[in-house]
Amino acid sequence: DIQMTQSPSTLSASVGDRVTITCRASQSISKWLAWYQQKPGKAPNLLIYKASTLEGGVPSRFSGSGSETEFTLTISSLQPDDFATYYCQQYSTFPYTFGQGTKLEIK
């Protein structure tokens, strides 16, 4: 199975900060990577697919990049609504696997 490793596990930041979350795959997944945001008690919400394509309705302050084994999710200027947990997921090879999550906290 392909292992997905996110870093950091927890990130403390302030409103207006630029933050980056990294996701590494244990083998090449080309660009078959999605990012999801999850708030407490809610289902996840799709942010980005194919590593860098923004889902419709997602604010442009979110961006994704990377290919093969290394990927990043960047939020250019944190807003209060962005404090949540973020997950990457590879959909290159079954079983599809998620990273362990990155909790973005208010500093």
Add this chain to the structure above:
Amino acid sequence: EVQLLESGGGLVQPGKSLRLFCAASGFTFSSFTMTWVRQAPGKGLEWVTAISGSGDTTYYADSVKGRFTISRDNSKNTLYLQIHSLRADDTAVYYCAKDSPSDYVDHWGQGTLVTVSS
């Protein structure tokens, strides 16, 4: 509007079986792969299983292979997850999810909680 409504969760004793349901609407159900993802309390997301639109092809995480069975009834727009020999570590919120044509999950249900305890 895509809607996915899970049901069937609850408190179950270890070793028992349970069937989860997901009622889908707002899209052509038979055209899309469907997925179950679970989340144990306070933990991350775990991909569990998926089924092709026709129902001919299924995929499972190693952690559930042999105990979980995914199926669908396209005439009823309903997805199922049959779980046998429930264990304490199956305790989780189970999400039904719709895949996009490119295989990433683009819509999620609200989840149904399964608690395995005596």
